[in-house]
Amino acid sequence: MELRQLTYFIAVAEELHFGRAAERCHIAQPPLSQQIKRLEDELGVMLLERTSRKVALTPEGQEFLRRCKDVRDRLNEAVLCIQDMAKGLEGQLRVGFIGPASLSKLPRAIRAFRERNPRIRLDFSAQSTTEQLPLLRGDRLDIAFVRLFGHDTSGLNSMLFLREPYVLALPEGHRFTERDVLDLTDLEGEPLIFNQRIAQPALYRSLIGSFHKAGFMPNIVQEVNTEQSTVALVATGLGCALVPASSAASYRSGVTFRPLTGDLPQWEITALWKKKNQSAILQKFLDVAREFREVH
Numbered sequence: 113m114e115l116r117q118l119t120y121f122i123a124v125a126e127e128l129h130f131g132r133a134a135e136r137c138h139i140a141q142p143p144l145s146q147q148i149k150r151l152e153d154e155l156g157v158m159l160l161e162r163t164s165r166k167v168a169l170t171p172e173g174q175e176f177l178r179r180c181k182d183v184r185d186r187l188n189e190a191v192l193c194i195q196d197m198a199k200g201l202e203g204q205l206r207v208g209f210i211g212p213a214s215l216s217k218l219p220r221a222i223r224a225f226r227e228r229n230p231r232i233r234l235d236f237s238a239q240s241t242t243e244q245l246p247l248l249r250g251d252r253l254d255i256a257f258v259r260l261f262g263h264d265t266s267g268l269n270s271m272l273f274l275r276e277p278y279v280l281a282l283p284e285g286h287r288f289t290e291r292d293v294l295d296l297t298d299l300e301g302e303p304l305i306f307n308q309r310i311a312q313p314a315l316y317r318s319l320i321g322s323f324h325k326a327g328f329m330p331n332i333v334q335e336v337n338t339e340q341s342t343v344a345l346v347a348t349g350l351g352c353a354l355v356p357a358s359s360a361a362s363y364r365s366g367v368t369f370r371p372l373t374g375d376l377p378q379w380e381i382t383a384l385w386k387k388k389n390q391s392a393i394l395q396k397f398l399d400v401a402r403e404f405r406e407v408h
Contacts, residue, residue: 296374
């Protein structure tokens with residue numbers, strides 16, 4: 113059974129006249145009649161009653177017409193859908209992000225994109241950089257907002273979305289809260305809360321190197337796996353912590369933030385996507401993301 117046979121049948125069934133149906137389908141009447149006969153033979157069912165005076169649908173023909181129209185409508189819908197997808201008007205975008213990205217302007221960028229593209233469905237996945245990279249390469253994510261430090265990014269395009277300095281998170285009432293700015297050297301002997309070495313080993317080594325250049329080794333009393341956990345532990349009074357400046361915008365009772373000088377790496381979030389991904393939807397999302405970049 114071919115799609116053109118269904119098209120011919122719909123024309124004959126609606127016109128109930130082979131001549132008019134042939135004109136409508138831009139085909140001669142004999143080939144049209146042959147195609148309808150082949151369709152009936154294949155189905156083993158008579159769809160049309162033919163006399164010298166008229167053409168009429170059999171009960172089976174009436175039901176087949178209804179179902180053929182449904183197939184036609186669904187096909188037309190599919191064609192329009194994929195055309196809209198090619199234009200970036202409809203479809204799906206899978207976005208991965210690390211937890212701290214929620215404190216950046218990424219949520220605002222996502223909201224702006226949704227408002228401008230209401231027919232595009234967004235699926236989100238909050239995971240670590242190490243977890244997101246294989247998902248991106250395996251085509252299970254379209255774009256990932258990650259924190260890179262020694263990771264393999266071969267085959268991927270990148271865009272720096274956020275760059276900001278570290279600040280020092282202090283428990284409420286800490287003596288350092290009386291100062292406006294602190295230096296890394298002020299932290300000698302201070303109890304410090306660090307991100308886990310296993311989560312970002314290259315970054316961990318870099319931070320330790322910064323303390324070493326300052327002339328001492330940090331007094332690490334606790335390692336945690338998220339920025340949110342770090343700030344929560346600072347609030348308990350367990351110690352101080354180096355956190356991205358955007359953490360200060362998310363106020364937590366019991367924690368004070370102060371600028372920190374010293375030879376420290378910048379805190380960055382990078383957007384990654386596969387080089388071969390030429391999706392119009394992805395390109396539209398990147399255009400919006402560029403509007404909300406924070407690179408200081």
